[in-house]
Amino acid sequence: MKKFKSVIIVTVMLLVSLCANAQNGEKRKASREQMIEVQAKHIAQDLALDDKTYNRFTETYIRYKKEMWAMAPKRCKKDRKLSETEEEAAQHMRQRFEQSQKMLDIRDKYYKEFSKFMTQKQIELMYDKERKIMQRLSQRHKNGPHRRK
Structure with a gap:
């Protein structure tokens, strides 16, 4: 009887943890889009835009970032680069150049x-602020979530 209760308790705990992980996955997707919006608003405030320009900027910037993220290179295994043939390496280089060109076009x-x-000047400042934000996020990512203060 005690074993039966233990099995039920462990099963319930497993189900609860699985549900929690599924919800965290949904939050991550939403948080990426929210991050774009927060970034757009932050830059717009720093640029001291009037209300009309502020709204137009945030809408345009959000579209811009979504397109850029859609084109972002997918991470691949580093081991593949060591074992690929010259032909495969050339193909991968051409694909990277094409992707870089698409991002430049965007x-x-x-x-x-x-x-x-x-x-x-506002556009130049916007790109500068965007670069600084990305550097700060990259630094946080390198330090890991447990090291943030």
Whole structure:
């Protein structure tokens, strides 16, 4: 009887932990989009944009970041690079160049879009702020969540 109760308790605990992990996965997806929005609002505030420009900027910036993230390179195993043939290595290089060109095309497209309602100095400052935010996030990622203060 005691074993039966123990098995039930362990099963319930397992189910609860699985449900919690599933919910965390949903939160991560939402948090990525929320992060874009927070980043857009933060940059817009730093640029001291008026209300109309602020709204247009955040909408455009969110579209820009989503397109860029959709094009972001997928992480692959480093071991593959050591074992690939010359032909495979050349193919991978061509794919990286194509992807880089697509990302550059997106940046150019949105530069033109931002130029319609922002000054060149504001755009330059926006890219500078974006770079600093990404460096800060990268540094946090390197330090790990347990080391953040």
